[in-house]
Amino acid sequence: MQMFKIRSLRWGVLVSFCFSSLAMSAEVQEFKLDNGLKIVVQEDHRAPVVVSQVWYRAGALDEVNGKTGVAHVLEHMMFKGTKAVPAGKFSRLIAAAGGKENAFTAQDQTTYFQQLEKSNLPLSMKLEADRMANLNLTDEEFAKEIKVVMEERRWRTEDKPQSKVNEQFNSTIYHVHPYGRPVVGWMNDLENMTAADAREWYKTWYAPNNATLVVVGDVNAQEVFKLAKQYFGPLKSQALPSRKPQVEPEQKGERRVVVKAQAKLPYVLMGFHVPSLQDADKDVEPYALEILAGVLNGNASARLNQNLVRQSQIAVDVDAAYDMVQRGRQSIFVLDATPSEGKSVAELEVAILNEIEKIKTGGVTEEELQRVKAQVIAADVYQRDSMFYQAMQIGNLETAGFSWRILKGYPAKLQAVTAEQVQVVAKKYFNKDNLTVATLDPQPIDPNDNTPKGKPHVH
Amino acid sequence: MFTKSLIRGFGFTLIGLLVSLQAQAGLKIQQWQTSRGAEVYFVENHDLPIIDISTNFYAGSARDDKAKLGVAGITRHLMTLGAAGLSDEKISKQFADVGAQLGGGVDDDKSSLKLRTLSSALERDKALDLYIKILQKPDFPDDVLAREKARVIAVLKEAATQPETIADKAFSKALFGTHPYGFNSEPEEVDQITRDDVQKFYRTYYGAQGAVIALIGDMSREQAAQIAEKISLDLPKAEKPAPLASVTYPAAAIEQRIAHPATQAHILLGYPGIKRGDADFFPLYVGNYVLGGGGFVSRLTEEVREKRGLVYSVYSYFSPMAELGQFQIGLQTKREQADAALALVRETLNKFTKDGVTDAELKAAKQNLVGGFPMRIDSNGKILDYLALIGFYHLPITYLDDFNENLNKVTKAQIKDAFNRRINPEKMVTVVVGSDS
Numbered sequence: 058m059q060m061f062k063i064r065s066l067r068w069g070v071l072v073s074f075c076f077s078s079l080a081m082s083a084e085v086q087e088f089k090l091d092n093g094l095k096i097v098v099q100e101d102h103r104a105p106v107v108v109s110q111v112w113y114r115a116g117a118l119d120e121v122n123g124k125t126g127v128a129h130v131l132e133h134m135m136f137k138g139t140k141a142v143p144a145g146k147f148s149r150l151i152a153a154a155g156g157k158e159n160a161f162t163a164q165d166q167t168t169y170f171q172q173l174e175k176s177n178l179p180l181s182m183k184l185e186a187d188r189m190a191n192l193n194l195t196d197e198e199f200a201k202e203i204k205v206v207m208e209e210r211r212w213r214t215e216d217k218p219q220s221k222v223n224e225q226f227n228s229t230i231y232h233v234h235p236y237g238r239p240v241v242g243w244m245n246d247l248e249n250m251t252a253a254d255a256r257e258w259y260k261t262w263y264a265p266n267n268a269t270l271v272v273v274g275d276v277n278a279q280e281v282f283k284l285a286k287q288y289f290g291p292l293k294s295q296a297l298p299s300r301k302p303q304v305e306p307e308q309k310g311e312r313r314v315v316v317k318a319q320a321k322l323p324y325v326l327m328g329f330h331v332p333s334l335q336d337a338d339k340d341v342e343p344y345a346l347e348i349l350a351g352v353l354n355g356n357a358s359a360r361l362n363q364n365l366v367r368q369s370q371i372a373v374d375v376d377a378a379y380d381m382v383q384r385g386r387q388s389i390f391v392l393d394a395t396p397s398e399g400k401s402v403a404e405l406e407v408a409i410l411n412e413i414e415k416i417k418t419g420g421v422t423e424e425e426l427q428r429v430k431a432q433v434i435a436a437d438v439y440q441r442d443s444m445f446y447q448a449m450q451i452g453n454l455e456t457a458g459f460s461w462r463i464l465k466g467y468p469a470k471l472q473a474v475t476a477e478q479v480q481v482v483a484k485k486y487f488n489k490d491n492l493t494v495a496t497l498d499p500q501p502i503d504p505n506d507n508t509p510k511g512k513p514h515v516h
Numbered sequence: 517m518f519t520k521s522l523i524r525g526f527g528f529t530l531i532g533l534l535v536s537l538q539a540q541a542g543l544k545i546q547q548w549q550t551s552r553g554a555e556v557y558f559v560e561n562h563d564l565p566i567i568d569i570s571t572n573f574y575a576g577s578a579r580d581d582k583a584k585l586g587v588a589g590i591t592r593h594l595m596t597l598g599a600a601g602l603s604d605e606k607i608s609k610q611f612a613d614v615g616a617q618l619g620g621g622v623d624d625d626k627s628s629l630k631l632r633t634l635s636s637a638l639e640r641d642k643a644l645d646l647y648i649k650i651l652q653k654p655d656f657p658d659d660v661l662a663r664e665k666a667r668v669i670a671v672l673k674e675a676a677t678q679p680e681t682i683a684d685k686a687f688s689k690a691l692f693g694t695h696p697y698g699f700n701s702e703p704e705e706v707d708q709i710t711r712d713d714v715q716k717f718y719r720t721y722y723g724a725q726g727a728v729i730a731l732i733g734d735m736s737r738e739q740a741a742q743i744a745e746k747i748s749l750d751l752p753k754a755e756k757p758a759p760l761a762s763v764t765y766p767a768a769a770i771e772q773r774i775a776h777p778a779t780q781a782h783i784l785l786g787y788p789g790i791k792r793g794d795a796d797f798f799p800l801y802v803g804n805y806v807l808g809g810g811g812f813v814s815r816l817t818e819e820v821r822e823k824r825g826l827v828y829s830v831y832s833y834f835s836p837m838a839e840l841g842q843f844q845i846g847l848q849t850k851r852e853q854a855d856a857a858l859a860l861v862r863e864t865l866n867k868f869t870k871d872g873v874t875d876a877e878l879k880a881a882k883q884n885l886v887g888g889f890p891m892r893i894d895s896n897g898k899i900l901d902y903l904a905l906i907g908f909y910h911l912p913i914t915y916l917d918d919f920n921e922n923l924n925k926v927t928k929a930q931i932k933d934a935f936n937r938r939i940n941p942e943k944m945v946t947v948v949v950g951s952d953s
Contacts, residue, residue, distance in 0.1 A: 103563050104894035136812070145822060148812040153880055155887020157811075174890045204825030208780070212828055212848050216679060216778040319777060321674045357608035366667070367604065373667045398670050428612045435615020435634055441564055442895045502677055502777065 093266025107274030126242015351429035723754030789843030808832025872932030
């Protein structure tokens with residue numbers, strides 16, 4: 058799921074999340090309230106804890122030009138109080154229950170979560186239901202929080218050379234589709250955002266019929282349903298704006314962008330438009346692309362690392378990633394790398410494309426295929442050690458408009474991929490006319506220069 | 517998924533870093549020694565068909581020879597890249613073929629190698645066989661050493677341009693002076709590391725004496741004992757490493773300003789903190805929750821972020837180590853307002869050390885830390901790390917069982933007393949990278 062979109066976020070990675078299935082120990086159950094709120098519950102009785110997540114189908118994907126970043130700003134404002142629970146109180150109540158809580162915004166959704174000892178689930182539901190409908194978004198709180206968000210953007214993007222490359226890469230590979238815009242928003246849009254913009258966003262998208270509640274833990278599914286009915290049941294559904302299909306026109310010719318920033322090493326990010334999952338049963342290509350990502354990058358001896366880092370030593374680091382589950386129904390296959398000292402990004406780019414070419418002409422071996430599949434089967438078991446991860450998978454699929462049920466068939470789908478299918482997708486999509494390349498041109502830092510670049514120095 | 521998301525704050529991540537553990541009735545830790553003297557900590561759990569193992573050595577970066585900084589890190593890194601005649605390529609392919617995952621790393625105190633494997637016999641035995649080869653028969657091939665040195669040097673050079681790393685390095689150097697906790701390896705030093713250095717380091721610090729083996733998952737006590745025995749049997753014959761030197765406190769306040777063109781200033785303040793097993797651990801731990809460890813409900817977040825919008829992240833933590841680890845407060849803010857933010861942080865800290873916590877704050881801190889216990893041991897992965905921690909730092913085997921009781925015993929007076937004895941705001945180390953002044 059667009060692991061590469063914001064590379065610098067590695068610090069916050071709790072688990073490296075890619076779409077893989079649950080070997081379900083207990084049945085997942087789903088319910089729906091009359092107001093449209095969907096509830097998905099997975100019982101997991103290994104420890105007396107529960108994770109509760111509310112997923113809103115509202116993310117950067119739904120933003121418009123001039124107001125980029127508003128989904129994320131609203132996420133921050135959701136902690137600023139309701140009539141019943143004043144600013145800051147939400148966090149204090151969860152903390153007093155021994156809980157952890159936070160929220161995150163992405164292209165496809167905004168998610169709020171709590172992790173608690175199981176008897177505290179009603180508290181979490183009570184608070185989430187309250188702020189789903191009763192947020193008190195004041196000008197005063199907004200004025201402070203927008204400054205926090207601008208600090209966040211400075212920290213995540215402005216001062217991180219690879220993040221800047223990533224931002225430029227996205228807006229180059231997507232000319233039309235909203236995935237080309239940064240989740241955190243352009244600085245200019247943040248500077249001009251108003252409390253009214255945030256209120257409009259809240260009013261438009263925060264409703265039970267635009268949300269999914271996912272609960273995983275030592276709970277009884279029927280009791281969770283009863284609780285959800287009690288707390289979320291009284292909320293009113295509302296008419297949601299129609300979502301227009303947004304399709305990136307076919308790329309006809311290579312695209313390039315160069316970013317200058319203060320750094321030591323250059324960096325290259327390359328991507329091809331490829332299909333995302335559309336029909337979980339009938340599709341073949343997304344599964345073949347997942348296997349291909351595994352063949353290129355699934356372990357330390359996979360092709361890219363083995364050939365470019367270990368053998369030719371042209372790169373110090375290389376990566377490949379693909380996310381099939383996208384609410385925007387667009388995806389890209391991304392490769393990124395850092396050249397070794399003395400090697401140029403141009404040489405490295407040729408070397409990476411050469412690895413791609415080898416797959417297009419020679420295919421992949423049966424041994425490589427089996428290795429990726431063995432890792433998929435094991436990962437399927439390992440992920441059961443984390444309730445949070447299991448909840449993430451369910452919420453992610455549901456929010457993207459798929460059912461959690463496809464998790465069950467996922468390993469079998471991957472098992473069925475053939476070497477030929479992998480070669481076919483490589484041939485079909487990995488072409489120069491469909492390629493976007495972003496590079497970092499590192500600029501030296503003058504030790505005596507203390508002024509920021511790119512902007513007038515204002516006190 | 518997470519990588520593309522924006523997370524509301526640091527709190528979530530940092531809490532995870534800082535917490536210790538608590539006990540739960542039913543978590544039965546078994547402990548014994550192997551014939552070679554390695555300490556074993558084991559929890560049997562058959563809920564999932566998984567085995568997790570973590571083998572730990574007193575072989576962290578603080579063991580580096582001052583003239584050869586970086587050897588500890590390179591040694592640990594190279595162990596997985598060639599063993600018993602198997603190349604790095606063969607090793608990672610064979611692990612992948614059985615779906616096993618290798619983990620671990622190096623910090624100042626410790627080197628660890630972790631293995632996660634399916635418990636089914638075929639996969640388990642293959643994974644264990646490889647894991648043991650890595651631990652006992654690393655080859656440290658010359659060509660791999662040369663290659664990895666070049667990679668490390670490139671990464672160090674890149675990091676040296678980034679304000680976050682510049683601040684971290686300057687801070688630990690100023691805080692610890694000549695103590696190894698203050699060492700940072702530089703590219704020129706890494707370049708000089710030889711295969712002899714690495715082999716010598718391995719033979720000296722990777723002995724069974726002092727090794728701590730933690731195991732959890734789908735195996736019997738008897739199986740665990742066999743595995744631990746095999747792991748330790750052919751480790752180098754080395755003495756248990758001697759304790760590290762003590763950390764000395766700064767004689768006077770140090771403040772460094774480092775020029776950098778970034779849009780944000782990176783600010784770090786701190787003082788030598790506490791050791792693992794320190795008598796002041798619980799009062800300082802609870803107190804720090806109130807000061808800057810409690811995420812969104814801490815005083816620092818309230819004052820600097822919530823009330824004034826000066827930062828995205830501000831935090832404080834104690835990092836208890838074998839010797840006094842860091843007590844650190846950190847923040848990043850638009851460079852023009854760096855001095856205002858720094859003054860506010862100092863004021864908040866001074867008020868905290870002078871007046872201590874309120875009754876309400878103490879109550880809230882205990883509610884969170886005590887009530888949060890079940891989440892600390894809700895997965896095998898988390899329990900494994902706690903087993904290693906208890907073993908490595910010789911914490912009581914009842915550490916988990918006693919944890920909540922120890923938290924509950926903490927008083928307001930103890931917090932104030934401990935902060936006043938341990939943290940001297942007059943002698944703090946401060947590093948600011950990229951401010952206007």
